[in-house]
Amino acid sequence: xxxxxxxxxxxxxxxxxxxxxxxxxxxxxxxxxxxxxxxxxxxxxxxxxxxxxxxxxxxxxxxxxxxxxxxxxxxxxxxxxxxxxxxxxxxxxxxxxxxxxxxxxxxxxxxxxxxxxxxxxxxxxxxxxx
Amino acid sequence: xxxxxxxxxxxxxxxxxxxxxxxxxxxxxxxxxxxxxxxxxxxxxxxxxxxxxxxxxxxxxxxxxxxxxxxxxxxxxxxxxxxxxxxxxxxxxxxxxxxxxxxxxxxxxxxxxxxxxxxxxxx
Numbered sequence: 001x002x003x004x005x006x007x008x009x010x011x012x013x014x015x016x017x018x019x020x021x022x023x024x025x026x027x028x029x030x031x032x033x034x035x036x037x038x039x040x041x042x043x044x045x046x047x048x049x050x051x052x053x054x055x056x057x058x059x060x061x062x063x064x065x066x067x068x069x070x071x072x073x074x075x076x077x078x079x080x081x082x083x084x085x086x087x088x089x090x091x092x093x094x095x096x097x098x099x100x101x102x103x104x105x106x107x108x109x110x111x112x113x114x115x116x117x118x119x120x121x122x123x124x125x126x127x128x129x130x
Numbered sequence: 131x132x133x134x135x136x137x138x139x140x141x142x143x144x145x146x147x148x149x150x151x152x153x154x155x156x157x158x159x160x161x162x163x164x165x166x167x168x169x170x171x172x173x174x175x176x177x178x179x180x181x182x183x184x185x186x187x188x189x190x191x192x193x194x195x196x197x198x199x200x201x202x203x204x205x206x207x208x209x210x211x212x213x214x215x216x217x218x219x220x221x222x223x224x225x226x227x228x229x230x231x232x233x234x235x236x237x238x239x240x241x242x243x244x245x246x247x248x249x250x251x252x253x
């Protein structure tokens with residue numbers, strides 16, 4: 001039973017043996033954005049709680065969330081929300097049995113990536129306008 | 131074994147029952163969020179950075195308050211389901227069970243904290 005051939009045995013395929021493809025990237029991004037949105041959610045609930053506690057506390061939290069760092073985190077959160085939503089639409093369509101062929105799924109993958117960036121810009125512009 | 135139907139072999143093994151239920155709940159909440167997320171982003175998100183009294187007044191109006199409540203309830207519910215799926219993919223044994231319980235507590239805890247805060251502001 002001695003393993004004479006320990007280092008030279010076939011490996012099961014894992015992420016690093018594949019060339020990065022758009023559908024692989026979008027799948028991973030869906031999961032990452034979903035998990036990461038907890039960060040934005042915590043900050044929003046904190047802000048809401050501060051608004052319920054007192055004017056001084058609200059001023060502190062609101063300042064933090066609209067600082068440069070806060071703006072970056074919030075903008076990324078908006079993008080994550082839109083991206084996760086568009087990726088979710090792809091899943092809903094797949095669940096109904098459509099859009100599985102490589103050509104269509106490549107197109108919808110790029111649609112989710114480009115669409116999420118566009119919707120993020122639209123949201124930021126709208127928020128600035130108000 | 132050859133005489134067994136495919137259904138008979140898998141019957142009662144469990145995953146197909148609670149698994150589809152979990153997926154279906156995620157699906158329903160995701161469809162709801164497709165409506166709720168835009169409501170939230172365009173009525174509540176712009177309040178960040180506004181003066182205290184403006185935020186109080188805005189969250190006292192029905193539509194922003196409704197958007198916030200729905201975002202908190204359905205959003206954290208959807209997150210709680212999704213994070214369980216992620217944990218089940220990467221964590222095994224007792225750590226898996228503990229992680230799922232902890233994340234459920236965090237999800238529902240934040241949901242409740244947000245709703246109580248909203249109630250204090252809006253009512």
